[in-house]
Amino acid sequence: MSFNNNNLDTLYRQVIMDHYKNPRNRGTLEDDSYQVDMNNPTCGDRIHLTMKVEDGKVIDAKFEGEGCSISMSSASMMTQAIKGKTIENALKMSKIFSDMMLGKEYDDDIDLGDIEALQGVAKFPARIKCATLAWKAMEKGVNQETKDK
Numbered sequence: 370m371s372f373n374n375n376n377l378d379t380l381y382r383q384v385i386m387d388h389y390k391n392p393r394n395r396g397t398l399e400d401d402s403y404q405v406d407m408n409n410p411t412c413g414d415r416i417h418l419t420m421k422v423e424d425g426k427v428i429d430a431k432f433e434g435e436g437c438s439i440s441m442s443s444a445s446m447m448t449q450a451i452k453g454k455t456i457e458n459a460l461k462m463s464k465i466f467s468d469m470m471l472g473k474e475y476d477d478d479i480d481l482g483d484i485e486a487l488q489g490v491a492k493f494p495a496r497i498k499c500a501t502l503a504w505k506a507m508e509k510g511v512n513q514e515t516k517d518k
Contacts, residue, residue, distance in 0.1 A: 388441070395445070428452070
């Protein structure tokens with residue numbers, strides 16, 4: 370079965386809406402987790418990200434927040450994607466995602482899974498900050514983790 374762009378756009382919209390309506394990893398982590406609060410003042414999206422990092426690996430990640438479907442879906446996808454990854458790989462995924470959002474060529478040696486559904490956001494510059502908010506929060510959190518050592 371071949372997909373044309375309309376079918377692919379429809380599929381991607383369905384994936385985005387599924388993550389928005391049924392977010393993965395919604396909630397907070399307690400104990401010694403890293404906590405990051407970020408917001409996008411231009412549209413009101415906000416995220417509270419908590420991550421548990423041990424031995425250079427993201428053990429768990431959860432988020433709470435409010436915002437548009439792009440922002441909340443991206444947070445859901447990001448928390449799923451980074452769990453079990455090394456900090457190095459999580460940051461590499463963030464770089465790939467950022468390049469994808471900016472319409473740049475990106476390294477595709479890491480399977481992005483559902484995250485690829487957000488690639489259409491690159492066509493809407495005003496929405497890129499919505500999609501990248503959770504990723505920026507993750508970068509801030511793992512950079513804090515490396516500073517604490």
